[in-house]
Amino acid sequence: MVGKKIEIPDAAKFRERGLQHAIKLDRLFRGDSDEDHHMIEYKIDDVPTDNFNVNFTLASDAIQERGKKRVSSTLHDKKCKKVGGAAQLSQQLSRLIDAVEKKSTVPSKMIDKPGRSIDEVMDVVHMMPEMVAQPELLLIAAEVLLKREHREMFMALRDTNLRIEWLKRMSNLHK
Structure with missing residues (x-):
C-alpha cells in the first residue's frame, strides 16, 4: 500500500x-x-x-x-x-x-491624556467637599466619568460648582 x-x-x-x-x-x-x-x-x-x-x-x-x-x-x-x-x-x-x-x-487618541485616567479623575472627585456631603453625586460621577470624553470635559471645567452641575446634567441625559 x-x-x-x-x-x-x-x-x-x-x-x-x-x-x-x-x-x-x-x-x-x-x-x-x-x-x-x-x-x-x-x-x-x-x-x-x-x-x-x-x-x-x-x-x-x-x-x-x-x-x-x-x-x-x-x-x-x-x-x-x-x-x-x-x-x-x-x-x-x-x-x-x-x-x-x-x-x-495604539493610536494616540486611544491613550488617556495625563491626568485624565479614571483613577486620577476619581481622585479629584473624592477631594471635592460636595461629594462627601452628597454620596449620590459620587455615584453619578462614577457612572458619567467612565467615558474618556466625559473625563476630559470634567477636567477641563475648572469651577467645582460647574463640574457638579455638569455631572447632574450628564446623569439626566443618560436616564
Whole structure:
C-alpha cells in the first residue's frame, strides 16, 4: 500500500473551492470595497497579486497525473504573472501580518491624556467637599466619568460648582 494513492471523495470540495475566505480577508485588509469588485466572480485562483514576481507552480499528485499544472493569473491586464497556490498563500499571509502589525500600534487618541485616567479623575472627585456631603453625586460621577470624553470635559471645567452641575446634567441625559 506504499505506492498506492487513496482517493477520498469528501476531500474533492477542498480541491475545487480552495481558500473560502481569502477574498474577504483581502478586502478587509486592503480596504477594497464591493463597488470595486461588482460583477466579478472570484475563485481562489483569481486572487490579485500586486508586485509579486514569482513564477512558481504547485501541482497536487492528482493534477500531476493528468499532466496539468495548476496556476493562477492576475486580474490586472498589465503583465500576466503566474503564481502557484503556495506562493499566493505566502503572499497573502505576508499582507495579513503587515496589516495586523500596522493596526496593533495604539493610536494616540486611544491613550488617556495625563491626568485624565479614571483613577486620577476619581481622585479629584473624592477631594471635592460636595461629594462627601452628597454620596449620590459620587455615584453619578462614577457612572458619567467612565467615558474618556466625559473625563476630559470634567477636567477641563475648572469651577467645582460647574463640574457638579455638569455631572447632574450628564446623569439626566443618560436616564
